[in-house]
Amino acid sequence: xxxxxxxxxxxxxxxxxxxxxxxxxxxxxxxxxxxxxxxxxxxxxxxxxxxxxxxxxxxxxxxxxxxxxxxxxxxxxxxxxxxxxxxxxxxxxxxxxxxxxxxxxxxxxxxxxxxxxxxxxxxxxxxxxxxxxxxxxxx
Amino acid sequence: xxxxxxxxxxxxxxxxxxxxxxxxxxxxxxxxxxxxxxxxxxxxxxxxxxxxxxxxxxxxxxxxxxxxxxxxxxxxxxxxxxxxxxxxxxxxxxxxxxxxxxxxxxxxxxxxxxxxxxxxxxxxxxxxxxxxxxxxxxx
Amino acid sequence: xxxxxxxxxxxxxxxxxxxxxxxxxxxxxxxxxxxxxxxxxxxxxxxxxxxxxxxxxxxxxxxxxxxxxxxxxxxxxxxxxxxxxxxxxxxxxxxxxxxxxxxxxxxxxxxxxxxxxxxxxxxxxxxxxxxxxxxxxxx
Numbered sequence: 503x504x505x506x507x508x509x510x511x512x513x514x515x516x517x518x519x520x521x522x523x524x525x526x527x528x529x530x531x532x533x534x535x536x537x538x539x540x541x542x543x544x545x546x547x548x549x550x551x552x553x554x555x556x557x558x559x560x561x562x563x564x565x566x567x568x569x570x571x572x573x574x575x576x577x578x579x580x581x582x583x584x585x586x587x588x589x590x591x592x593x594x595x596x597x598x599x600x601x602x603x604x605x606x607x608x609x610x611x612x613x614x615x616x617x618x619x620x621x622x623x624x625x626x627x628x629x630x631x632x633x634x635x636x637x638x639x640x641x
Numbered sequence: 642x643x644x645x646x647x648x649x650x651x652x653x654x655x656x657x658x659x660x661x662x663x664x665x666x667x668x669x670x671x672x673x674x675x676x677x678x679x680x681x682x683x684x685x686x687x688x689x690x691x692x693x694x695x696x697x698x699x700x701x702x703x704x705x706x707x708x709x710x711x712x713x714x715x716x717x718x719x720x721x722x723x724x725x726x727x728x729x730x731x732x733x734x735x736x737x738x739x740x741x742x743x744x745x746x747x748x749x750x751x752x753x754x755x756x757x758x759x760x761x762x763x764x765x766x767x768x769x770x771x772x773x774x775x776x777x778x779x780x
Numbered sequence: 781x782x783x784x785x786x787x788x789x790x791x792x793x794x795x796x797x798x799x800x801x802x803x804x805x806x807x808x809x810x811x812x813x814x815x816x817x818x819x820x821x822x823x824x825x826x827x828x829x830x831x832x833x834x835x836x837x838x839x840x841x842x843x844x845x846x847x848x849x850x851x852x853x854x855x856x857x858x859x860x861x862x863x864x865x866x867x868x869x870x871x872x873x874x875x876x877x878x879x880x881x882x883x884x885x886x887x888x889x890x891x892x893x894x895x896x897x898x899x900x901x902x903x904x905x906x907x908x909x910x911x912x913x914x915x916x917x918x919x
Contacts, residue, residue, distance in 0.1 A: 548832065594842070598877055699869075
């Protein structure tokens with residue numbers, strides 16, 4: 503059995519944004535040498551997500567607007583968490599909707615994804631460097 | 642180590658619906674010959690979910706109504722994604738609430754689930770054939 | 781390859797609450813002897829969650845208040861599921877927001893988590909004993 507670990511560094515220059523990381527995960531699968539297995543991809547930060555959906559800018563604007571409705575950033579006084587001096591209370595809620603991690607099958611040395619399935623990093627408290635973990639297990 | 646891959650074809654005749662796929666996943670575990678391991682079950686489409694909950698029709702009506710409140714189908718002009726000619730913008734949001742995938746332990750050649758835990762396919766843009774992927778890894 | 785299975789018994793004395801189970805999961809990893817692998821941690825009940833976020837009491841109050849807004853407990857007649865005699869319809873919805881399971885990488889015999897990432901059991905229908913499953917696979 504083989505195991506492979508890799509980190510991606512993300513830097514989203516705005517508070518919120520979505521970044522397609524499918525090519526980097528595909529590259530990690532190649533580097534792992536795994537033919538059949540599983541690839542875990544997770545945000546290492548609790549105000550960010552990794553999720554799978556469509557690479558379509560209109561949809562990403564829909565997500566942005568919808569998440570702001572469900573968990574508005576302002577007023578920051580709305581969240582008790584922000585009494586600690588943070589202003590990212592909303593980001594911890596948005597991340598629960600979009601999820602922390604995805605698990606993708608590896609088949610024939612490749613990510614076993616439908617072409618519309620793309621892996622995204624979702625940032626909800628950006629403007630600093632944050633990490634994504636890729637852990638691959640298989641044969 | 643053993644690896645097993647299988648697809649299920651789904652066809653929900655209405656726009657939205659929930660289908661219990663636990664027997665098919667249990668059958669895939671038997672076919673895999675895996676005694677101890679993990680079974681990934683994921684929707685291969687980005688307007689559908691795989692999730693675990695109770696097989697109770699009243700609850701499914703509650704989910705249907707709740708998801709419509711959180712992300713209404715109409716007016717379809719509400720979603721920028723629908724400017725691409727689609728009318729399924731809401732389905733991409735609903736799927737984020739219900740999730741893309743579940744990972745289930747395999748113990749003693751069986752799905753390691755409490756009896757109330759049933760695996761469902763959640764369709765939010767049906768009336769066509771769509772796929773679910775089962776990937777099993779273990780010994 | 782190694783496989784390890786362990787259950788945790790939870791008892792939250794109120795209807796809802798969050799419990800940090802990171803030490804117990806770390807202990808299970810030690811007990812497994814796995815150096816490199818994956819640890820699945822899932823609620824075995826459909827009115828509870830396992831999720832990863834910050835161990836900060838203000839944030840937990842934010843989650844509590846936010847989940848009550850998204851899926852209020854009362855009036856219990858609001859949910860068709862409660863016609864079965866239950867009063868936990870809301871708990872089945874809250875659990876979908878917070879998720880059923882997390883999958884954590886194991887690296888160098890330890891949970892591969894950022895220090896802010898803590899594993900929580902989220903209870904939405906407590907006052908009785910419920911279980912969490914830990915399943916570990918690796919080398």
